[in-house]
Amino acid sequence: MAGNGQLVFAPLGGVGEIGMNLSIYGLGDERRRQWLIVDVGVSFAAEEHLPGIDLMFPDIRYLLAERKNIAGIVLTHAHEDHFGALFDLWPQLKVPVYTTPFTAALIEAKRLSEPGAPEVEVKVVPLGGRFNVGNFDVELVSMAHSIPEANALFIRTPHGNVLHTGDWKLDPTPVVGLPTDEAKLRRLGEEGVLAVVGDSTNAVRDGRSPSEADVSRTLAQLIAEAPARVAVAAFASNVARVRSVAEAAIAAGREVVVVGRAMERIVQIARETGYLDGLPDFRGPDVYGYLPPDKVVALCTGSQGEPRAALSRIAQDDHPDITLAHGDWVIFSSRTIPGNEKAVSSVVNGLIDQGVRVITDRTHLVHVSGHPRIAEVEEMLSWVKPQILVPVHGEALHLNEHAAIGRRLEIKTIVKCRNGDLVRLAPGAPHLVDELPTGRVYKDGALLIPAESRTIADRRRLSFVGMVTVALAVTEKGVLAADPEVELIGIPEKGRDGLPLTDVALDAVLDTYESIPKARRRDPDSLAESVRRGVRSALAQQWGKKPVCFVHVLTV
Ligand SMILES: [Zn+2]
Ligand SMILES: [Zn+2]
Numbered sequence: 001m002a003g004n005g006q007l008v009f010a011p012l013g014g015v016g017e018i019g020m021n022l023s024i025y026g027l028g029d030e031r032r033r034q035w036l037i038v039d040v041g042v043s044f045a046a047e048e049h050l051p052g053i054d055l056m057f058p059d060i061r062y063l064l065a066e067r068k069n070i071a072g073i074v075l076t077h078a079h080e081d082h083f084g085a086l087f088d089l090w091p092q093l094k095v096p097v098y099t100t101p102f103t104a105a106l107i108e109a110k111r112l113s114e115p116g117a118p119e120v121e122v123k124v125v126p127l128g129g130r131f132n133v134g135n136f137d138v139e140l141v142s143m144a145h146s147i148p149e150a151n152a153l154f155i156r157t158p159h160g161n162v163l164h165t166g167d168w169k170l171d172p173t174p175v176v177g178l179p180t181d182e183a184k185l186r187r188l189g190e191e192g193v194l195a196v197v198g199d200s201t202n203a204v205r206d207g208r209s210p211s212e213a214d215v216s217r218t219l220a221q222l223i224a225e226a227p228a229r230v231a232v233a234a235f236a237s238n239v240a241r242v243r244s245v246a247e248a249a250i251a252a253g254r255e256v257v258v259v260g261r262a263m264e265r266i267v268q269i270a271r272e273t274g275y276l277d278g279l280p281d282f283r284g285p286d287v288y289g290y291l292p293p294d295k296v297v298a299l300c301t302g303s304q305g306e307p308r309a310a311l312s313r314i315a316q317d318d319h320p321d322i323t324l325a326h327g328d329w330v331i332f333s334s335r336t337i338p339g340n341e342k343a344v345s346s347v348v349n350g351l352i353d354q355g356v357r358v359i360t361d362r363t364h365l366v367h368v369s370g371h372p373r374i375a376e377v378e379e380m381l382s383w384v385k386p387q388i389l390v391p392v393h394g395e396a397l398h399l400n401e402h403a404a405i406g407r408r409l410e411i412k413t414i415v416k417c418r419n420g421d422l423v424r425l426a427p428g429a430p431h432l433v434d435e436l437p438t439g440r441v442y443k444d445g446a447l448l449i450p451a452e453s454r455t456i457a458d459r460r461r462l463s464f465v466g467m468v469t470v471a472l473a474v475t476e477k478g479v480l481a482a483d484p485e486v487e488l489i490g491i492p493e494k495g496r497d498g499l500p501l502t503d504v505a506l507d508a509v510l511d512t513y514e515s516i517p518k519a520r521r522r523d524p525d526s527l528a529e530s531v532r533r534g535v536r537s538a539l540a541q542q543w544g545k546k547p548v549c550f551v552h553v554l555t556v
Helices: 061-065 086-093 101-113 182-191 212-225 239-251 261-272 285-290 310-315 341-353 374-384 396-408 454-465 501-515 524-543
Strands: 006-013 022-029 032-038 055-058 070-074 097-099 122-124 130-133 136-143 150-157 160-164 195-199 230-234 255-259 296-300 329-333 357-359 388-392 421-426 431-435 440-444 447-450 467-474 485-489 548-555
Touching: 006 055, 006 160, 022 160, 032 136, 055 086, 061 086, 070 086, 070 130, 086 101, 097 101, 101 122, 101 261, 136 182, 160 182, 160 421, 182 374, 195 374, 212 230, 212 239, 212 329, 230 239, 230 310, 239 255, 239 261, 239 296, 255 261, 255 285, 285 296, 296 310, 310 341, 329 341, 341 357, 374 396, 388 396, 440 454, 454 548, 467 501, 467 524, 485 501, 501 524, 524 548
Parallel strands: 032 070, 070 097, 097 122, 160 195, 195 388, 230 296, 230 329, 255 296, 329 357, 467 548
Antiparallel strands: 006 022, 006 421, 022 032, 055 440, 130 136, 136 150, 150 160, 421 431, 440 447, 467 485
């Protein structure tokens, strides 16, 4: 064991931002540390800022350089912001991945559905299990959350023990899975906790989150009252919600029809792992049309307005099996993730235009967060009594409020760190010892590209102003060998004076050519640059904007 070294911690993603959680712990001395990676998460890009980009990952440059010293990866749970970058980043790391059965089953199902996905080396560990990853002695603590099998990690080291909470809440009645293991947390508190690295998501909210069981009751009531068809949209990974909808349906004498691939997949995995035990089989969308309206509940994907998901297609009356009509109800058993508001409201409006009643968490308790509010954070910290609190998993505001809770509880040291900050937790007072390279990587088609590359900036510029290409063939003496060719892409057809802009551009090419001295016509670079300027300024006069312009000069 690394007896005389240090215990260090650094977030490489997820601190100061929402999503793409990836943290590392290091044991050993400065020159040679062994690393444990906790979570490999993804973020979803907002289309309008990053044209063509759907996914973002943390930049793991540092880990690639340290690859030989990485003992393994532990995944706390199967939410995308914790495991969604695994298939894209693992092939560069190729270290064993430790996780519990449900998360492992999801990885396998995802692998089978994604052609070319890597065969990640997964080591399945039991709930509450204790195992070694290199020099790290890791014990899992079951936590309640909005997906089965969320785990905190208790990491025992010669320098002290760290509780890495992952995502959690205190919910005594989580509907599926285990409640947060209070007894174990209290025991670990007795054993001694150096540091808590904890979830800040809801540290801005007073009191306690309602229980998943409260949502279950509301859903049961609504589904019992509904006069005709009911569709419920939920996050597919929320198996407790799936179970609640199914139980409500059975109680109301209705059948559950599962709609959407992500939902089918999660239902299958939840069946295999026992989380839907005791419930009858669900039906496929093909039987929907044959069931009387008051005998069916459709459980759908698409709660975030995803254009290809089931609910969007239903809202556009474009789904092959599922239709809704006047008097039917749709329940959004979900929260709209910031950035998805427009997409969700377009689905809601589509449904309302069909005469459907839309129910959301604005008026009914049909959704709860999976993250702890202030009273829950306080209670958990009072069980484990850490000397150090490191707020993670949140933006500046959330981290700040989480830190404030720690100060109120008189926790000795609050560590404020951001992505890339390498913090020595022990021995000695916690201290920033290094800044590791960090950043974002975009998934562009099949490629990973650094966020600071020009690609996306260029693409954004093109999306605002369009492009002109000009092809000129000139002889060695600089004489035009053919008529120039001009192509306009993403540019209006006619200018201020009603002239076709293609003609304006073509005239500008010829005028520029005529206007420059004969000697310079022979220099292709100089000719190209003059034409480029001429075309841009002529178009700017007619349009009020300058496009991107490429001029190719061919010497024939
Ligand atoms: Zn989560
Ligand atoms: Zn999370």
